[in-house]
Amino acid sequence: MSKRTVEFNVGRNPEMGIDGSVVDSPILPFDIPEPDLDTENMLINIGPQHPATHGVLRLVCELDGETVKRVIPHIGYLHSSFEKLGEYRTWNQVVPLTDRMDYLAPLIYNCAYVMTVEKLMGIEVTERCKVVRVICMEMDRIFSHLLWLGTTAIDVGAFTPFLYAFQERERIYQLHEAFTGARITTSATRVGGMMADLPEGWTDGLQDFLDTFPDTLEEIDRLLTRNQIHIGRSQGIGAISAEDAINSGFTGANLRACGVDYDVRKDQPYYDYETYDFEIPVGQHGDCYDRYLCRMEEMRQSVSLLRQALERLPGGPIDVEDPNISLPSKTDCMSDMESMIHHFKLITDGIPAPEGDCYMPIEGSKGELGMYIVAEEGGTKPVRWRIRPPSLVNLSVLPKLAEEHLVSDLIMINASLDIVLGEIDR
Amino acid sequence: MLDETKTGLDTVEGGPQLSGKSTDSSGGKMDDPDGHPSVIALLSQFGDAVSGHRVFAGTQHVVWIDSACNLEILRWLREQQDHQYDMISDITAVDYGAGRPIEVVYQLFSTVYKRALRVRCKLPLDGLEIDSIVELWSAANWLEREVYDLFGVTFRKHPDLRRILMPHDYEEGHPLRKDFPLRGRFSRAEQTRRALDQSVEHSYIAEEMDLGRDPQQATPIIGTKDGDE
Numbered sequence: 242m243s244k245r246t247v248e249f250n251v252g253r254n255p256e257m258g259i260d261g262s263v264v265d266s267p268i269l270p271f272d273i274p275e276p277d278l279d280t281e282n283m284l285i286n287i288g289p290q291h292p293a294t295h296g297v298l299r300l301v302c303e304l305d306g307e308t309v310k311r312v313i314p315h316i317g318y319l320h321s322s323f324e325k326l327g328e329y330r331t332w333n334q335v336v337p338l339t340d341r342m343d344y345l346a347p348l349i350y351n352c353a354y355v356m357t358v359e360k361l362m363g364i365e366v367t368e369r370c371k372v373v374r375v376i377c378m379e380m381d382r383i384f385s386h387l388l389w390l391g392t393t394a395i396d397v398g399a400f401t402p403f404l405y406a407f408q409e410r411e412r413i414y415q416l417h418e419a420f421t422g423a424r425i426t427t428s429a430t431r432v433g434g435m436m437a438d439l440p441e442g443w444t445d446g447l448q449d450f451l452d453t454f455p456d457t458l459e460e461i462d463r464l465l466t467r468n469q470i471h472i473g474r475s476q477g478i479g480a481i482s483a484e485d486a487i488n489s490g491f492t493g494a495n496l497r498a499c500g501v502d503y504d505v506r507k508d509q510p511y512y513d514y515e516t517y518d519f520e521i522p523v524g525q526h527g528d529c530y531d532r533y534l535c536r537m538e539e540m541r542q543s544v545s546l547l548r549q550a551l552e553r554l555p556g557g558p559i560d561v562e563d564p565n566i567s568l569p570s571k572t573d574c575m576s577d578m579e580s581m582i583h584h585f586k587l588i589t590d591g592i593p594a595p596e597g598d599c600y601m602p603i604e605g606s607k608g609e610l611g612m613y614i615v616a617e618e619g620g621t622k623p624v625r626w627r628i629r630p631p632s633l634v635n636l637s638v639l640p641k642l643a644e645e646h647l648v649s650d651l652i653m654i655n656a657s658l659d660i661v662l663g664e665i666d667r
Numbered sequence: 668m669l670d671e672t673k674t675g676l677d678t679v680e681g682g683p684q685l686s687g688k689s690t691d692s693s694g695g696k697m698d699d700p701d702g703h704p705s706v707i708a709l710l711s712q713f714g715d716a717v718s719g720h721r722v723f724a725g726t727q728h729v730v731w732i733d734s735a736c737n738l739e740i741l742r743w744l745r746e747q748q749d750h751q752y753d754m755i756s757d758i759t760a761v762d763y764g765a766g767r768p769i770e771v772v773y774q775l776f777s778t779v780y781k782r783a784l785r786v787r788c789k790l791p792l793d794g795l796e797i798d799s800i801v802e803l804w805s806a807a808n809w810l811e812r813e814v815y816d817l818f819g820v821t822f823r824k825h826p827d828l829r830r831i832l833m834p835h836d837y838e839e840g841h842p843l844r845k846d847f848p849l850r851g852r853f854s855r856a857e858q859t860r861r862a863l864d865q866s867v868e869h870s871y872i873a874e875e876m877d878l879g880r881d882p883q884q885a886t887p888i889i890g891t892k893d894g895d896e
Contacts, residue, residue: 284875284878299870301875303878313874315870316831316832317830317831317832317833317834324843325843325847325849326849329849360724360725361724363724363725485805487753487778488753488804488806489804489805489806490754490755490804490805490806490810501778503754503778508778508781509781597721598723598727598729598761598785599723599727600727602756602783611756611757611774613757613772615761624761624763625759625761627757627759629756629759629774633809633813634810636809637806637808641805666832667832
């Protein structure tokens with residue numbers, strides 16, 4: 242990543258030189274020999290409620306002074322057993338469970354789930370639906386990255402980016418609300434289409450967001466990218482090699498920061514992502530700073546993707562025209578006998594699935610989000626519904642990353658992984 | 668399917684209803700392995716250990732292997748030059764209920780060849796044990812812990828096999844099994860009673876208690892129930 246070359250000692254303590262000019266004196270750590278004291282390691286419990294843990298995460302740390310010797314993460318405080326609940330619900334009834342997992346990018350989860358069901362059933366959605374879902378997913382990628390950006394900046398002491406980021410998030414909240422009626426619990430997708438088509442004037446609202454958001458992003462960029470405190474807190478912190486990252490299951494921006502260009506949108510494309518023009522940002526060092534740079538660039542790429550998607554948004558129906566999959570319109574349902582029967586059958590029985598299983602990965606905001614569904618012949622409920630949680634696998638690397646770092650770095654590493662506990666615990 | 672005399676909550680307690688139409692998803696069937704080089708290679712290399720192969724959802728290749736040689740086959744898939752499945756996307760399990768075997772599912776992906784393969788192992792209910800693959804992929808650590816927690820499958824030689832989503836001293840069983848009732852085995856009153864009964868030490872595992880123990884004293888030096896530091 243070319244932006245890496247940043248001078249570390251940018252005039253923190255300007256002093257007068259011999260000839261009267263201003264000289265930058267670097268801040269260097271004091272070289273004091275460590276006193277040989279008889280010490281023992283400490284056990285410190287962080288969480289499960291501390292804001293810096295980004296959710297209800299609990300970290301039990303073994304410390305030698307301020308150096309982290311070992312971290313044992315404890316999760317499960319938000320466990321709601323969504324996977325078990327899903328086994329008692331028909332295919333469409335599962336959708337509201339999906340957005341409660343990752344409340345930072347609900348539409349991505351809505352889309353990922355129905356895409357898997359459609360893949361298993363062999364349903365091909367309409368062109369308009371594909372583009373609308375791409376818009377939903379890219380919009381929520383920005384939505385999720387903005388929260389990560391704001392909260393991570395706060396963790397290293399920068400308060401202003403948080404305000405800027407949340408102001409922009411609010412505009413996406415409003416777009417969510419205009420489209421789905423809810424700010425977080427969107428439940429916008431249905432098998433074979435969407436809950437509803439985009440409302441009139443919605444694309445103008447999104448266009449308006451796309452026109453001004455890049456400016457705000459550049460402002461945040463100016464506040465953080467060359468900020469000495471931010472650089473000092475993130476460069477060289479929590480670094481991992483590309484090989485280790487793949488082996489330990491890193492995906493998403495965390496993996497790409499290590500220099501691996503794995504992106505599901507490019508490697509296992511869905512919804513014609515191969516026809517969009519976008520780049521995958523890749524880092525070199527695999528540390529917190531590169532993860533930051535990758536996510537910043539991903540937001541810019543998402544803006545470009547959204548512009549392209551708006552340009553190509555075709556007309557036509559949004560739901561597939563199969564009465565066994567999509568609900569008829571309310572008018573038809575009330576006036577046409579056949580439509581009413583289809584409506585009744587769809588609501589009471591659900592959509593029958595073929596026998597088999599299906600794993601579908603998509604590029605979520607946190608990493609590779611996979612949905613795995615097992616169905617029986619003619620089953621209207623999943624036998625097993627499994628979410629491959631990107632945050633869980635990313636978090637499992639935390640003990641390795643945080644070893645031999647300071648406690649304050651542990652907070653930064655945890656923030657840089659971009660986890661959401663709702664999805665880790667499910 | 669449903670007994671008509673049952674009311675809503677009865678079906679909730681009774682677990683998911685099976686359609687009863689299919690009994691075994693693999694059934695020793697062999698679909699055409701063409702189109703997936705790894706499946707062809709697996710069949711020629713480990714012919715006896717591969718008990719089934721199906722293609723689902725158009726392009727998704729699933730291979731059933733003998734659970735006794737999962738480590739050997741997965742290692743081969745990971746290290747062979749022609750396959751190089753360097754990424755384990757997911758490890759999970761499926762319980763079909765009605766006494767059928769629980770299946771452990773490995774979802775592999777090769778970042779070199781951009782190929783995916785799903786490997787499944789059947790484990791009979793009276794022998795829920797399989798070799799851990801943490802030595803191949805460290806990502807397997809938490810994923811296997813989750814399968815252990817929710818299905819009760821024991822992974823041999825796993826470095827840290829304890830519950831992950833449920834509390835470490837959870838006593839009601841394995842929630843994702845089909846015979847586990849949706850609302851848990853204990854009544855709400857019993858669950859509340861147990862929760863209130865716990866002391867602070869309950870939230871620490873044995874390993875952590877050892878760390879917090881003052882070598883001079885027998886008692887751990889963490890806050891007690893009365894709230895003193």
